[in-house]
Amino acid sequence: MAKPAGSAIEPTIAERSSARDVARLAGVSTATVSRALNLPASVDPDTLSRVKAAIEKLRYVPHGAARALRSRKSDMFGAVVPSFDYALYARTTSALQREADARGYALVLAAHHYDLAIELRVTQQMVQHGVDAFVFVGLDHDPALFSLLDSYGRPYVLTWGVDASGIHPSIGFDNRAATYAMTRHLLDLGHRHFGLISAPTTGNDRSRERGAGVRAALAAAGLSLVDDDVRYGPIALESGTRAMRELLAKRDRPTAVLATNDVFAVGAMLACRDAGVRVPDDVSITGVDDTDLGATQTPGLTSIRTPIVEIGRAAALQLAARLEGRPVNLLQELPFELVRRASTAPPASRRRRR
Amino acid sequence: MAKPAGSAIEPTIAERSSARDVARLAGVSTATVSRALNLPASVDPDTLSRVKAAIEKLRYVPHGAARALRSRKSDMFGAVVPSFDYALYARTTSALQREADARGYALVLAAHHYDLAIELRVTQQMVQHGVDAFVFVGLDHDPALFSLLDSYGRPYVLTWGVDASGIHPSIGFDNRAATYAMTRHLLDLGHRHFGLISAPTTGNDRSRERGAGVRAALAAAGLSLVDDDVRYGPIALESGTRAMRELLAKRDRPTAVLATNDVFAVGAMLACRDAGVRVPDDVSITGVDDTDLGATQTPGLTSIRTPIVEIGRAAALQLAARLEGRPVNLLQELPFELVRRASTAPPASRRRRR
DNA sequence: GGATCATATGTAATCGAATACATCGCCGGC
DNA sequence: GCCGGCGATGTATTCGATTACATATGATCC
Numbered sequence: 198m199a200k201p202a203g204s205a206i207e208p209t210i211a212e213r214s215s216a217r218d219v220a221r222l223a224g225v226s227t228a229t230v231s232r233a234l235n236l237p238a239s240v241d242p243d244t245l246s247r248v249k250a251a252i253e254k255l256r257y258v259p260h261g262a263a264r265a266l267r268s269r270k271s272d273m274f275g276a277v278v279p280s281f282d283y284a285l286y287a288r289t290t291s292a293l294q295r296e297a298d299a300r301g302y303a304l305v306l307a308a309h310h311y312d313l314a315i316e317l318r319v320t321q322q323m324v325q326h327g328v329d330a331f332v333f334v335g336l337d338h339d340p341a342l343f344s345l346l347d348s349y350g351r352p353y354v355l356t357w358g359v360d361a362s363g364i365h366p367s368i369g370f371d372n373r374a375a376t377y378a379m380t381r382h383l384l385d386l387g388h389r390h391f392g393l394i395s396a397p398t399t400g401n402d403r404s405r406e407r408g409a410g411v412r413a414a415l416a417a418a419g420l421s422l423v424d425d426d427v428r429y430g431p432i433a434l435e436s437g438t439r440a441m442r443e444l445l446a447k448r449d450r451p452t453a454v455l456a457t458n459d460v461f462a463v464g465a466m467l468a469c470r471d472a473g474v475r476v477p478d479d480v481s482i483t484g485v486d487d488t489d490l491g492a493t494q495t496p497g498l499t500s501i502r503t504p505i506v507e508i509g510r511a512a513a514l515q516l517a518a519r520l521e522g523r524p525v526n527l528l529q530e531l532p533f534e535l536v537r538r539a540s541t542a543p544p545a546s547r548r549r550r551r
Numbered sequence: 552m553a554k555p556a557g558s559a560i561e562p563t564i565a566e567r568s569s570a571r572d573v574a575r576l577a578g579v580s581t582a583t584v585s586r587a588l589n590l591p592a593s594v595d596p597d598t599l600s601r602v603k604a605a606i607e608k609l610r611y612v613p614h615g616a617a618r619a620l621r622s623r624k625s626d627m628f629g630a631v632v633p634s635f636d637y638a639l640y641a642r643t644t645s646a647l648q649r650e651a652d653a654r655g656y657a658l659v660l661a662a663h664h665y666d667l668a669i670e671l672r673v674t675q676q677m678v679q680h681g682v683d684a685f686v687f688v689g690l691d692h693d694p695a696l697f698s699l700l701d702s703y704g705r706p707y708v709l710t711w712g713v714d715a716s717g718i719h720p721s722i723g724f725d726n727r728a729a730t731y732a733m734t735r736h737l738l739d740l741g742h743r744h745f746g747l748i749s750a751p752t753t754g755n756d757r758s759r760e761r762g763a764g765v766r767a768a769l770a771a772a773g774l775s776l777v778d779d780d781v782r783y784g785p786i787a788l789e790s791g792t793r794a795m796r797e798l799l800a801k802r803d804r805p806t807a808v809l810a811t812n813d814v815f816a817v818g819a820m821l822a823c824r825d826a827g828v829r830v831p832d833d834v835s836i837t838g839v840d841d842t843d844l845g846a847t848q849t850p851g852l853t854s855i856r857t858p859i860v861e862i863g864r865a866a867a868l869q870l871a872a873r874l875e876g877r878p879v880n881l882l883q884e885l886p887f888e889l890v891r892r893a894s895t896a897p898p899a900s901r902r903r904r905r
Numbered sequence: 906g907g908a909t910c911a912t913a914t915g916t917a918a919t920c921g922a923a924t925a926c927a928t929c930g931c932c933g934g935c
Numbered sequence: 936g937c938c939g940g941c942g943a944t945g946t947a948t949t950c951g952a953t954t955a956c957a958t959a960t961g962a963t964c965c
Contacts, residue, residue: 213703215951226915231953241913256702261680262625263951265616266920273659273680281648287641294635294662298673303680305627306648306660319652326615326627326657348610349567434843463847470849489788493817495824495849569921580945585923595943617921620950 214255223251234259265327274516275305275328277320279335279401283432283460285486285505286334289356292509293332300517302329311431313339313400324349330516336360336367336402352519356508358402359530366527368511372403375501375533376410376455379483382499382535383453384418387543388481391415392426392451394440394461407457407485426451430461437464438471445472445480452480452544459484459491462498466540477542487536496539504531568609577605588613619681628870629659629682631674633689633755637786637814639840639859640688643710646863647686654871656683665785667693667754678703684870690714690721690756706873710862712756713884720881722865726757729855729887730764730809733837736853736889737807738772741897742835745769746780746805748794748815761811761839780805784815791818792825799826799834806834806898813838813845816852820894831896841890850893858885 216230223230225244233240233248240248251257265271274297278286294304305328309316317339320331324345331346331353338355343365346353355367383391393411396404408427415421428443430436437456444450445468456462462484469476476482476496484491484500491498511529518525570581577584579598587594587602594602605611619625628651632640648658659682663670671693674685678699685700685707692709697719700707709721737745747765750758762781769775782797784790791810798804799822810816816838823830830836830850838845838854845852865883872879 216953217951227952228916228954229914232914235953239913244913256699258675258679258703260620260951262616262619263920264953266614266620266922267951267953269920271616271680281641281645284638284641287635287638287645290660291635291641291662294660298661303676304660306644306658307652308645308648321612322657325612326625345610349612434847463843467847489817490844490847493788493821493844493848570923571921581922582924582946583944586944589923593943598943614921617950618923620952621921621923623950 213260214257215260216257218255219248219251219257222255223247262327270329270520271327272301273303273305273326273328274330274332274513275307275320275323276332277307277309277316277323277334279311280308280432281306283458284488284490285458288505289509292506293513294509296510296513297517300513302513302517311397311400313337313342317342317345321345324351330354330520332356332512332516336365337400352516354512354515354527356512358406359528363528366515368508368515368529368531370504370531370533372406373410373413375485375503376407376457377414378410378533378535379455379485379499379501380411380414382537383455383481383483383541384414384420386453386481386541387546388453389420389544390426390449390451390453391420391422392428392444392454393422394428394430394437394454394456394465396432396457396461397429404457411455432458432460434460434464434467437461438468439464441465441468442472445469445474450480452546453541454480454482456482456484459486459488459498459500462500462540463490463494466494466498477540479545481541481544483541492536492538494540499538499541500536502534502536504533507531567614568611569614570611572609573602573605573611576609577601624683624874625681626655627657627659627680627682628684628686628867629661629674629677630686631661631663631670631677631688633665634662634786635660637812638842638844639812642859643863646860647867648863650864650867651871654867656867656871665751665754667691667696671696671699675699678705684708684874686710686866686870690719691754706870708866708869708881710866712760713882717882720869722862722869722883722885724858724885724887726760727764727767729839729857730761730811731768732764732887732889733809733839733853733855734765734768736891737809737835737837737895738768738774740807740835740895741900742807743774743898744780744803744805744807745774745776746782746798746808747776748782748784748791748808748810748819750786750811750815751783758811765809786812786814788814788818788821791815792822793818795819795822796826799823799828804834806900807895808834808836810836810838813840813842813852813854816854816894817844817848820848820852831894833899835895835898837895846890846892848894853892853895854890856888856890858887861885 216227220227220230230248233245237245276290276293281287297304305323307319333355334357336355336358355365356369358369360367395408398405412422428440454465462482465482466476474480484498487500487502491500515525570584574581574584584602587599591599630644630647635641651658659677661673687709688711690709690712709719710723712723714721749762752759766776782794808819816836819836820830838852841854841856845854869879
């Protein structure tokens with residue numbers, strides 16, 4: 198049954214039965230076979246069952262490319278994400294795939310590693326492969342991306358943010374409000390000196406907005422963020438660790454460090470652990486995304502629960518609806534939630550004073 | 552430039568320029584356009600540049616479905632994984648996607664949530680969509696899956712295990728040897744009473760083999776695993792937590808608990824934390840896969856570093872080679888490595904005795 | 906009982922690129 | 936000076952399903 202391993206060298210794409218074979222066996226025309234598959238109601242029940250039997254017997258699987266060529270649709274969604282290594286996008290994509298599958302759409306996947314030029318390139322390849330509709334992460338994209346999608350009439354939806362201008366269909370939450378709330382939480386605890394660990398902000402509206410949320414909350418409290426207390430790095434534990442090490446080395450170190458995601462925050466916690474700095478006693482640390490990685494640390498990481506799964510699900514629903522001509526809400530703002538755990542507490546100075 | 556949000560209701564797949572348009576503009580035939588794209592060496596440099604200019608100008612993107620129909624290949628790989636929520640498969644898939652992209656292949660993704668029937672269904676859909684070659688996880692599959700792939704002549708490779716019979720191309724490591732080594736490690740520390748937290752074993756050769764490795768190591772030491780010390784559950788933190796809670800509640804509790812993956816292990820650590828049981832003083836815990844989740848815990852989780860990324864990379868390379876008719880090793884066994892961290896130590900009894 | 910219409914099915918054109926085959930120069934060999 | 940051969944290009948067929956249009960059959964209405 199299974200082919201002997203050696204034969205694989207020959208890339209023989211073997212015989213498959215076509216609609217003609219089915220038609221012949223069932224004693225009908227190919228048009229009827231096609232109708233039996235796509236508009237079964239328009240076929241006589243008797244004929245239908247004969248065709249179905251023939252399909253079964255021949256193990257007929259329609260040729261998607263032929264179908265796509267003629268009917269101008271492939272039933273494929275494309276997901277273009279920054280990276281897959283951060284569990285976050287994997288989970289969103291998982292939800293997206295699940296929901297797409299349930300509606301008969303396959304999912305084509307690509308990553309651009311935070312490079313908008315690569316994003317444009319892989320999207321073009323997907324258009325070429327016939328992908329019907331697209332999901333992108335974030336609001337920042339090469340203008341050429343939109344003109345490509347536009348000229349090929351491909352629906353798309355941006356995720357993880359809501360396009361305030363309303364130009365682009367988008368599903369996400371208010372990144373700025375999220376970190377604003379988090380900063381507010383730390384201010385309420387009595388913190389006055391803050392550090393920020395952020396992803397690079399070029400081409401990344403999420404991290405830009407998250408930084409803006411922190412600054413806005415501080416400004417509202419008459420405070421501000423010193424440039425030297427802000428550290429940037431690619432999303433990885435080591436970035437958080439390095440950034441925290443640097444912040445800890447300062448004469449005047451922040452009493453609270455906000456990270457724009459849980460990975461940075463956990464990396465920062467590791468740096469504290471290594472340096473013998475206690476969390477939250479000596480320094481409070483917060484993340485965003487509320488991942489297992491953060492939640493399972495000791496102490497548990499205070500974070501923002503973001504609508505990771507909901508975004509994926511809603512994106513699939515929106516695209517399916519649009520392709521099928523059903524009306525949908527093109528702009529969807531989903532809620533987030535601050536999750537308090539043990540990584541945040543009043544600063545030491547404040548506790549003494551009490 | 553961007554379409555107004557409202558227009559999306561109309562699924563207008565707009566005009567795209569075809570090879571004919573390019574041919575007309577460049578003053579050549581469509582055959583030459585096709586050759587310019589696929590066998591540039593066979594076209595006069597002068598003509599070539601004229602065609603390229605026309606392509607550029609018209610922003611021509613070849614129609615993949617037409618190409619696939621005629622040339623009988625789509626340049627798409629399919630990855631069928633159990634789940635995407637476990638960061639593991641996401642990382643393997645990430646590597647796979649990256650390597651595939653570098654070679655001009657797109658990646659179509661599906662998950663089957665540990666249901667072999669769903670696996671068969673989504674694979675059939677992928678065949679229908681024209682996917683050229685497949686990557687599956689594990690060695691356990693519905694026989695119909697192989698006969699489907701075989702009758703459609705689609706190359707495939709199984710991953711995360713090595714098919715001892717040599718029937719199926721596969722890339723992975725020796726799951727049994729991995730847990731054997733881990734059990735040996737715990738035996739060497741002096742443990743004699745073991746618990747096991749495992750994923751269900753039906754249709755999952757990895758978890759079956761990992762369990763077998765533990766039993767084999769124990770048998771070699773004249774010990775065995777009591778049924779009541781083995782707990783099963785779906786891969787999630789809660790499964791590990793629940794299992795550990797149950798093991799801790801026993802009169803005669805194990806001094807070492809092996810988990811078949813890091814998620815279970817971390818879940819187990821959480822249960823210990825809640826119950827005030829110290830790791831590794833009161834109980835040693837081990838995982839498999841060496842994820843960040845385990846490595847960043849306090850104490851750090853002793854685990855097995857598995858070739859997560861290498862598997863994805865190698866799978867892409869193998870499939871590309873086979874589709875392109877180049878010879879490759881169809882069976883690849885990759886190394887694993889035991890990573891000792893602070894979650895394992897001699898049992899309390901042993902320590903006292905010293 | 907003939908016109909009308911709905912239902913079921915067949916016929917044939919079509920989608921866009923790849924490619925087998927034909928054609929046309931042009932060069933070199935003898 | 937003729938012919939074989941090669942390089943560059945054009946012509947026309949092909950891939951397999953969808954679908955507009957044509958046709959046949961039988962029911963319905965006045």
